[in-house]
Each structure stands twice: as C-alpha cells, then as structure tokens.
Amino acid sequence: MRLHEPAGRRLLATTVLGSGVVFLDGTVTNVALPHIGTELHADLAGLQWVINGYTLALASLILVGGSLGDRFGRKRVFAWGTAGFAVASVLTALAPTIELLVGARVLQGIAAAMLTPGSLAMLQSSFHPDDRMKAIGAWTGTLGVATAGGPLLGGWLVGIDWRWAFWINLPLGLLVLWLLRPAPETRDPKAAHHLDLAGLVLTPVTLAGITWALTVWPARSAVVAGVVGLLAAVAFVVAERRERAPMVPLGLFADRVFAAINLVTLFIYAALSGSMLFLAIFLQVSAGWTPLAAGAATVPLSIVMLFLASRGGDLATKIGARTPMVAGALVLAAGLALLAFAPDHPRFLVNILPGVLLMGFGLSLLVAPLTGTVLAAAPDELSGLASGINNAVSRTAGLLAVAALPLLVGLSGEAYRNGPAVASAYRQSMWWCCGLVLLGAALTFLGLTPKRR
Template sequence: MKKSDTNNPRTGGKKDTANEVEGHFSTRTGRWVLFATVLASSMAFINQSTLNVALPALQSALGASGSELLWIINGYNLMIASFLLVGGTLGDRFGRKKILCAGIVVFTAASLACGLSFTTAFLIGARVVQGIGGALMVPGSLAIITATFPPDRRGRAIGTWSAATTITTVAGPLIGGVLAEKGLWRFVFFINVPIAIAALAALILHVPESIGEGASQKIDFTGAGLATLSLVGIAFGFTSAPEYGFSDPRVLFSLIAGGVLLAAFVFVEKKSSHPMLSLAIFRSRSFSGANLLTFFLYGALAAYSLFLSLNIIQIQGYRETLAGAVFIPFVLLLAGMSRWSGKLVDKRGPRIPLVAGPSIVGAGFLITGFAGLTGGPADYWTTFLPGIVVFGVGMGLTVAPLTTTVMSSVTEKLAGTASGINNAASRVAGVLAIAIMGSIALISFNNSALDRISDMELPSGVRYELEKEVSKFGDAGVPESVPAEFFSEIDRSLKYAFVDTFRLLMYICAAMAWISAGLAALLVKPRPRPG
C-alpha cells in the first residue's frame, strides 16, 4: 500500500483524504462530505425560502415600506453576489473546508443579529453581514463535492446534493409560515443556529481539506469593491426610482455610477494578474452558456418566489402556514427529479434537459400569471397549483444538469472559482431582477391603484393618506379615515392593482425563462469538457 505524503504542503502535513475517497460514492467519508455540504447549503436555501413567507409579518411588525422590503432582500443578495467570487478563490487558496467553516460562523452570527433587530435599518445592516458570510459559505459546498467525486460519478453526487438540499428546503416555507403566523418571525433567523452547529461538527470531524492546485496567492479586493459598488449603484437607482422618479439626480447618478463602475470592474479584471473573475474561464462555450442561462432563469426565479409569496398572503388572504405549504408540490417535484436528471446528464449530456427545462419553467410562470383575484385557499387547486406544478417539473429537469455542466466545464483546481462564478451569476441576477422588477412593480402598483381611485369623490386628506398607503405595496390597506361607503371599493381596487402588477411580472419572468432555454440550445455542448 502506498503511504500518504505526510509532508504534502497542500494538506498541511496531513493525509490528503480527499484523494483516498475520490470516486467512492458509497464510502463513509463520501457520505459525510454529502451530509456536511447539504447542511451548509441548506442554511442559505432555508434562509431565503423561510424569509419570503415571513416577509409580510416582518413588514407589518417593523413598518417597512415597499422599497425597504426590497432592501431587506437585496442587502443580503448584494453582498453574496459581490463576494462569492472572492469566497471561491479564498477556498481554492487556503482550503475549502476552512473558508466554508468561517462562512458558517459569520452567517450564523449575523442571523442572530437579524433576529434581534427592532428597526428596518438595523435588519438591513445585519442582512448585509449575513450576505458576506454566505459568500464565504456557498461556493465551498460544490467545490468540495467536485474535489471528492470523479466526473463519471459527479452528476449522481450533485444530483443527490440537489435533492437533499431541496428536501431540507421544503421545511423552510412551512416553518416560516408557522412562526410568522404565531408572531415569531424572528425565529426565522434563529433556526440557522442548530443547523450551523451540526454542519460545523461534521466538517471539522469528518470532511477532508482540499485546495486548488495553482490557486492565485493574491486576492482581488479591488475587483470585489468595484463589483459591490456597481451593484449598489444600480440597485439603489432602480429601487429608489418609484419614490423619486427616474429623472431625479440621485437616481440618475446612482444608475450612471453603477454602470461606469461595472465597466471599470470588467477593465480591471481583464488587466489584473490575479482577477477575481478570470475572463479566460469563459472561453468554454458550455460554461458561458450555463452561466447566461443561470442569469436569466434565476433572475426570474428570484422575482417569482418573492412576489408570489406576497400575493398569496397579502392579497389572496392565505394564512402564513398555508402559504408555506403552497410551494410543497414544486419542492417535491424538484427533489424527486434532481437525482434522476443528474443521472440523465451522465448518460445523455446536459443540452436537452437545459433546453426543455427552462422552456417548461416559462410555461409555469405564464400559467401562474393567469390567476387573478381568487376566493382564497379553496381556489388554490385550480388557480396557483397548475402553474406551480409545471414550474416544478421544469426546474426538476434543469437544476442538476445545470450545476453539473458548470462544474464539468472547468478543471478541478478551478472548481471553487467556477462554483463561485455560477453562484454569483444567480445572485447578481437576483439583485438586478428584484431591483428592476421591484421598481416596475412599485410603479405599476402605484399607477394602477391611484388610477382606480381617481374617480372617487374623496376628501383631499383621505386621498393623501391613500397615497401614503400605496407606498407599502402589498401591505397597503384602507385608511380608517375613508368613508364607509368607499371602503369595499378601495379595498378591491388595491387588490386588483396588485394582481395586475403580478401578472405583468409573471409575463416578464416567462420571457426570461425562454431566453435562457434559447441560450442553452445555442451554447451548451452535448458533452462539456474542462477547458
């Protein structure tokens, strides 16, 4: 038997256990790798799925406006999108397990701060820190799996990871709904603590360290700073536009500055000897195609998840517990199909599922948009369920093949960077989708609501109070000062204004999904190879 190299500098004088277990999907270490990475990834997935259901309760408790609600989401997404690439590079250089553990610690500490928030501003600040922890945490999971399992078994391993993380995520909306309905929305953040403890224990005790050979010795903090500032500028511009107008100097300056800084980021990355975003990695058509697909599809997914949750709770009148259960068919379909679609990639390649999947997802968005103002949960089976089922089938065909394509298009030493880029693509897409589509939503809702009440003969003071309420978006209610004879009509007007806005957003989401399918057909090769 060959002795391990105890002087190997890549392992700090320890056995390179990752090499020993490589290819052995059923070994004890392989199972621990999947267990630990599933727990770590689930923290991020549960965080978002749980929060979406709890947002209405959180908004009411803190008195957040529609714009502030968007920042509670995007404060986290901005940081994770900006620093994911740094997180992947740090993992390749210093050790994926070390960086993953550090990310879990930061993420969990920020989760505690989120749960203790008593103002919207403090919560947004804590979410920013949480995003930094997530940026260190998210890339490591897939990079560790890629370093452990060989290409011929990687699809099955990633499919198992996808299915398992989805199964854990199904608890998110259910738990979030129960907690929000009981007035315990703060525990949406506190539930990360026990998961973090279990993940850290598994990582420290059972998961081998792995480092990307040839990883850069320098970290591109300049690139990370430019990426962050550019996204902040663009997001602030679009999120503030409904309140100030696109002609406002603050909005114009933010959008222009964001665009200039984005161009500067690309220039710096092109010239840097240690870029955060290595443009050379995009020479792979399949890698480029997979990330473009991710950008459009996951941007649509971010908007869909947020606005559907607000719709069914604030407009359709679902209790939070029932709202959490609305997504169960989607999650079960995704969980049930992910491992199968991973095996399909191993046998047939990724192009077919990456064209068919997003096409079906787009149909699901379109069907969901057809639902108008319903009679509540009793109408769920004929209004929202059909679109959610179609959406689930499409995502079940897409998730594992997409992830496998990304990780199989690069060499193992770039696994952390590739994972970071793909995750960053989805997060950047989410930031921009929520900012841009959030801006469209706020403007559309404001115009539709005020247009519907414009013909009502209301006192000027009452009309002013209504205009203030409209800024709350889905949480807008009829002020107590409204005369009784107008109450029902105004309530219906506000709800129909939201439904009109939601339908417009679903049409946009469908178009984005179909664009992603077209990109897969054009760019993804039948059998991606590293390069």
C-alpha cells in the same frame, strides 16, 4: 475518507446542514416580508433591500469565499462562515428598525459567501475518489429534501413570529460547528496567495449602484447610483483584463457556449427569483393565506425536482443539452403563464398547483443540463471557477429581479399592503418572468449545437 465510515457520514451531515441553513433562510425571508413590513413600518424599497442586501453581499463575494477556502483551508473558512452566519442571524432577529435589519442581512450574506463554496469543496477534497460522486449525490438529494421542507418550516415559524425564523439559525449553526470538529482540513497548495483587490471592490460597487438605481427610481439619487454602477462595471472589465490573477478570468467568456449559457442563467434565475417573491406576497396580501399556507404552496415544485432533476441530466447526456434545456424553458414558461391567470382569491388545487407543478417539471429538464454545459465549456482545471461564476450569475439574477420587477409593474411605497394592487402587480410580474424564460429558451436554441453533450 469513505462514505460508509462514521467520519464520512458525519462530514456529509455537516455540509448538508450548513448549506441547508442558507437555503432555509432564503425561503423564510420571502414569506416573512409582509410581517416584517407591518412590524417595522417599512415601505417596499426597504423590504426589497432585506432581500437584496443579503444577495448583493453573497453574489459579490462568493468567488472570494471559494478562493479563501483554497488558500487558508476549506474547513476553517466554512467554520468562519457558519459562525458568522449564526451571529448575523441573531442580529437580524433583534433588529428594531428596517435599516438595522438590512445591515444585519448584509452581514449574513458575507458569511454565506464564505460558507456556501466550502460544502462541495470539502466533499470533493476529503473523500476517496471512489466515493466522491456518491457523496455529492447524497448531498444533493438530502439537501433537496431540506429544500422541500423549508417552506413548511419557514411558514410555520413566520406564523408564530418572523424573528423566530432567524433565531433558529443560532442552534443550527452551533450544531454544524460541533459536527465539523473532527473533519480533516484541506487546502489547495497551488492556490494563489494574491487577492484581486480591484475585483473585490468593484464587484459590489457595480451591483450596489445598479440595484440602488432600480430600487429608488425615479428619485434623483437613482441617476447618480446608476452612473456609478455602470462606470464601476467598465472599470471592472478593464481591471480584470490587466490583473495577473483575476477573480473572473474574462477569457472564459470567449467561449460562445460559456457566454451564452451564463446569459441564459441570468434570464432563468431572474424569472425564478422574481416569481417566487411575488407569489409569496400575493398569496398572503391578496389571497389572505397564512404564512404556512403560502410557504407550502411551492413545496410541490421542490418535490418534483427532487425526484426528476437527475433524469434531466441523464437525458442531456444521451441526446445533448439543447433539446431538454429548450423544452424545460418552454414548460417553465407555461407554468408561469398559468400562475398569471390566478384570480384574487385563488384555490390551490385549481389555480396554483398546476402552474407550480409545470415549473417543477420545466426546471427538472433545465437545471442539470445548464450546470453541466457551463462546466463542460470550461477547461478542466477551471471547472471549479466556472461553477463559481455561474453561481454568482444566478445570485446576481435574483438581485436584479427583486430590484427591477416592482419598478416594472408599478408597485412601490406602501402599495404592497393593498390586496388589489398586489394582485395586479403579481399578474404583470408573472408575464415579465414568462418573457425572460422565453428569451432564455431562444438563446439556448441559438447558442448550443444540437448534440452538445
């Protein structure tokens, strides 16, 4: 398939729209939390699970989704994921209680784990070799535009009714399925026909146990859940060592660079997820901004990354990954520190925009070298799996941050409705996130050689 052909452009539009729906959903949920809590009478733990139920399912199953596509056909599994995501979004929009809403979000996460890996896999396997990088570049750029516009659309829909923010996924999903019809089917003839059942079971048990413990602490169930999660983690390591076709080949982590950069990914994306969550709640509850205004506040970050992220990759190619990654982390930490000084009633141009712009500049220097370094540290035949592991690590980072940060800053129960309490928790959370980024910078400096390409 060639990019200049109508079929090629249609496939590109299909993958961008399918991935864009998932990106939009993540943006919308952060902005919608205060409204969901008010309508469904939910406490903070319930709202945490609105995000974490989705992220838990996605982080646990994203590697399985990729392997299912290789085995049964990428187009078929992408279609399953898209249809499932649309149906789960309808259930989310109709949910009358916080418990049913969390259940529907888990179903969304399962569907997203089938949909997400298929986008790039279809482009990689369907396009002519001369057009593959062009197609992936166009996918990245177009999706960047969609990501930048997501907070505006999400904030506008939440301002009308938070349920509309999930209803919109139904027509978008149907459009993706219609566009997908003529796409060619591809699969990996060498794909293993054996599923790692132990890994499939132990991964969600590990993440669910640890997340539950952090969310409900200091309740008695927190200790039990934490112990179950840690035991499942140990059992996962033992099982993966013995598995003949492991979901996560632990031998990859024998490479010092691969292990270090995945740990850096955990710190950076935990800080990013936690800061975006608390910023969205702070601007609405403490500052009194509308959902549209709160969503629009982060648009400059996406715009900066849209135009500059590729430059960070070019710089890393010329001088090595360590310098731009460390510099990017320091700039990102400076942006978080600026946001920490915002007063209870901030002005966008003075108190919010400078910090958001610095975050965008820092991430532009950081993200492309981070991803490239992870792929370069793995053997070529395992580059897809290495990318999937790194993606799962970034999702897990967001899961743990949303569970742990409210505990660390003392925000619980109904306190998220109280403006001064949210403002205090917001400032503390920004400093915690700043510290995580600085840890990532230190680990990058120690873990990479100066001219690591």
